[in-house]
Amino acid sequence: MAVFAPDGRHRVAVLVRHGLLPMELGIVHRLLGRARAARGELLYEVVTCSTAPGVVRTDADFTINVDHGPEALDEADTVIIPASHESDEAFTDGRLPDDLAAALSRIRTDARIASICTGASVLAAAGLLDGRRATTHWRYAERFQQLFPAVRLDPEVLYVDDGRILTSAGVASGTDLCLHLVRRDHGAAVANDVARRTVVPPHRDGGQAQFIRRPVPEPQVASTTLARAWALARLHEPLSLRDMATQESMSVRTFTRRFREEVGMSPGQWLTQQRVEHARHLLEDTDLSVDQVARDAGFGTAASMRQHLQAALGVSPSAYRRTFRTGVAA
Template sequence: MCKNPAMSSGPPLHRVVVLALEHVVAFELGLPHAFLGGARDADDAPLYEVVTATVDGGPVTTSAGYRVLPDGDLSLLAGAGTVVVPGVAGGAVMRTGELPDGVAAALQGPARLVSICTGAFVLAAAGRLDGRPATTHWLHTDQLAQLHPRVRVDPDVLHVDDGDVLTSAGNAAGIDLLLHLVRRDHGSATATRIARRRVVAPWRDGGQSQFVDRPVPDPDGAGTAATRAWVQEHLDRPWTLDQLAAHAGTSVRTFTRRFREETGLSPLRWLTQQRVELARHLLETSDASIDRVAAQAGFGTATSLRQHLHAAIGVAPLAYRRTFRGSPLPG
């Protein structure tokens, strides 16, 4: 049942409208309700109101065969702060780019737009991805690019954040993107809480490859997981490839190959991402100076921290801290 914002004494919740078209992918339909509807602040207060809309307000059949009764029709999108479009299992929108009447117009509002998997075809058909970077499941990236040549399709990444329009790859990447939204809106601590509650990884970088070979670990345990876990506990140290390989008991060449097979990233890129994530957490949750944050995260100097944080998310440390501690997300 929808939460009634009028029953709360606080500010209205940020409203998320999930647009369910016919043959919506059942698993993806539930993700916004689980990860946004289930998001809570440190006092266990809800952070989002999540409702479901269909074209005419009537039930739709999901990819799993059961029917879903929505909260309303397309008019709900007019009051949304964020609209999430889950994937669709085939249909005209994927074959010809044809949308049901009224959908394209309803997607022209000011709301932030988010697609999961083949939901990108819906946003593209509405013209909302023209000239923008976007992604979808790697099985359908060529089809999306051919059907909508004005979209800058990236076939390899987990998700793309283009500000007010965000797209993701397949099922699990939709989870990554929704956690990214929570992190962007409310910080790492909140995103980590909801990830822990749902028993999923709290963070995978959006630029990570969609398709990563993950071989069965060698019987002698010669993978890189133990080294990664060790490094994450000691990010303040100035690690080198030689040191990482020595900890894993392999040559640098073998370590680098195994690391990429298991994570889809080079060791040094992965290390930088872990440092950035720790720095963000410290900026959000502590009053430590920028120099201290830089040292704890392993960047060494405030200048290095500023350079890496700006490269990763486009803002300086103080601006990031002010943004996180600023006013709550508007309804």
């Protein structure tokens, strides 16, 4: 027996598990559950279900009471699986618990399936992501790839739309995913209205790369330490490979080899990375103009910095500043 009213609305079932992140459930109900057509009628019917009705633990200090069991999946047009770190981190062998596998088997073959954050591990363990491009939270990416090598994982993006199967990155990217679903189903105007009502951007620039700090690992025994310290104090200056090698009294060839052995990348790559990190700091914590940030970080011009930030983070300097600016006048 279907649990949805037969009013023609798109039926969405959110399959929750113990250890649920409440925000992710709330995102689906708020964005899809409140999406309206131009005449005001609701466009989606959203129902929460679990492998068995009853109390479901969250990762907060409260539980939720779920009225619907897996039968809610039988008639769902879209199934969304939020994260559960409690459950997802238990996938040590990449296999699904029997009750979860049985629940997923009830999903119609023509239904759309989406995950939020580490919920992608459920889809991967079910074999639904084999050979497909997908994403998950960047902190989980390495373990995910080890468990599910058949998945074409892209840890840089906020979400992946692979047709019937969609995956999204960390918790808040559930917002990006849901707005994308509304946009895909009903167009940009409806999605923009949902975003405006929720006071979130209808589309975020870039991907996960802009949220990841990548400090360069320092080797325990190093012979290029002085050169790196010297360069870090002069990021605003034009620096050559020969300049850096001179600080260690090495030939360029020897210095380049030692540097790569110790740091894991070429001196040029390291220098660009450090300049990107310095530019991020200046964009976040100062009111310097973009041109001045580019000069202070050693890129010379705003155009050059824009090119490097786009390559490293997937966003422009201005977009990055709008997202991460802290405590200074805009």
